[in-house]
Amino acid sequence: MANKILIVDDEEMMTELLSDHLRDCGYDTLVANSSRRAISLLQLQPDLIILDINMPEIDGLELCKSIRNHIACPIIFVTARITEQDKINGLQYGGDDYITKPFSLNELSARVAAHLRRDERSKCKPYVLTANNLIVNLSERTVYYGDMQIPFSKKEFDIIEFLMTNANQVFDRERIYEAIWGYDATGDSGVVKEHIRKIRGKLHEITGQDYIETIWGMGYKWNR
Numbered sequence: 001m002a003n004k005i006l007i008v009d010d011e012e013m014m015t016e017l018l019s020d021h022l023r024d025c026g027y028d029t030l031v032a033n034s035s036r037r038a039i040s041l042l043q044l045q046p047d048l049i050i051l052d053i054n055m056p057e058i059d060g061l062e063l064c065k066s067i068r069n070h071i072a073c074p075i076i077f078v079t080a081r082i083t084e085q086d087k088i089n090g091l092q093y094g095g096d097d098y099i100t101k102p103f104s105l106n107e108l109s110a111r112v113a114a115h116l117r118r119d120e121r122s123k124c125k126p127y128v129l130t131a132n133n134l135i136v137n138l139s140e141r142t143v144y145y146g147d148m149q150i151p152f153s154k155k156e157f158d159i160i161e162f163l164m165t166n167a168n169q170v171f172d173r174e175r176i177y178e179a180i181w182g183y184d185a186t187g188d189s190g191v192v193k194e195h196i197r198k199i200r201g202k203l204h205e206i207t208g209q210d211y212i213e214t215i216w217g218m219g220y221k222w223n224r
Helices: 012-024 035-044 060-067 084-092 105-121 154-165 173-181 190-207
Strands: 004-008 028-032 048-052 075-079 097-100 128-131 134-137 142-145 212-215 219-222
Touching: 004 012, 004 035, 012 028, 012 105, 028 035, 035 060, 035 128, 048 060, 048 105, 060 075, 060 084, 075 084, 075 105, 084 097, 097 105, 128 154, 134 154, 154 173, 154 190, 154 219, 173 190, 173 219, 190 212
Parallel strands: 004 028, 004 048, 048 075, 075 097
Antiparallel strands: 128 134, 134 142, 212 219
16 A cells, blocks of 8 residues: 655645656655644544745644644645744654655655654554544544644543544434444443534634534534
């Protein structure tokens, strides 16, 4: 199976150039022209990320910092910044390598191959799902919005995981209760409503967004 390379740069000509070259080298490529799009593609489990620093909204350094605790794959910065301090900043923010524009495509692909070989020796990918800048690490059972961790109880996280892994599907309280508490549980499915109320409150307080939708008369669903 070919390695997946996520290319993040706001210049479409650059992402197209790099994507074409890396596909010719035998890799599968994912392309993002914004940090928000890059975060949404993390759940496709890229094996390596090529990341431009000069990005709008969230620059590459901040993006790297916010995802590094959840993504173990190598990150190579590609940028026009050339000072020594720029390189130091890139490495301190969690990057593994730094290549300055203009650069040789052959040099880039050689660095990509070297990092992938090194990563294979100690690969342990966390299972990550994302939604509108929310990063849910199913392996570590953590939820982050940017650099901020949002605490959830065990059952609250179980509900998030169940709804998120079945996004856009509607489940009534009884079905959620069976999935989380088990078929033999002796409690009341009404507890699901209270847990979802708490989940919504915590998410909205930090993100200002509503991720779980109530479908009246039917149940709940996680919006992609």
